[in-house]
Each structure stands twice: as C-alpha cells, then as structure tokens.
Amino acid sequence: MRWQSALAIYTLFWALSVFFVLPFGVRTSEEAGVPLVPGQAPSAPHSFNPRKVMVRTTIVSAVLFTAFYLNYVYGWVTADMLDWTR
Secondary structure: OOHHHHHHHHHHHHHHHHHHHOOOOOOEHHHHOOOOOOOOOOOOEOOOOHHHHHHHHHHHHHHHHHHHHHHHHHOOOOHHHHOOOO
16 A cells, blocks of 8 residues: 555544544533533533544544554455445
8 A cells, every 4th residue: 555545544534533532521511610601502512622632533543544454454354255245
C-alpha cells in the first residue's frame, strides 16, 4: 500500500472516529451545577475541549487503522469471504 493511500484511509478513519468520540465525557450545565445562560438549551454541553476530543479521536483512529492495515497485510478477512451471493 502506498503511503498516500494509507494517509487517505487514516484520514477517513479519523473523521469517522470523531463521531464515536464526541458523546463521551460531555456534561450538561445542569450536571455541572452551573446555571443556564438565557436561550441555552438544557441539553447543550457545558464546555467543549477540542484538544481532548482530538487526542481521543487520534487514539481511536490509530487503533482502527492498525486493525485495518494488519488485515490488509495478513488477509484475515477478504472480499471473497464477504461474498454471500455465491
């Protein structure tokens, strides 16, 4: 696999992992014990730390990409194994 392909696939894993990571560790203002700002939805997050989200996302995407790359190298699951129409 060329490094450009690996980088593109890793980027896709990273973008997908953001949606897995975002809901974890989120607290509402009510849970944090802080009063709501006028016009704020009760379900809105109290604070957002993009650095923490980026670190978590990078770790999750690295694990997923490692599993993908090892499967690519060793061929644990192939396209023929997934073809159920035969």
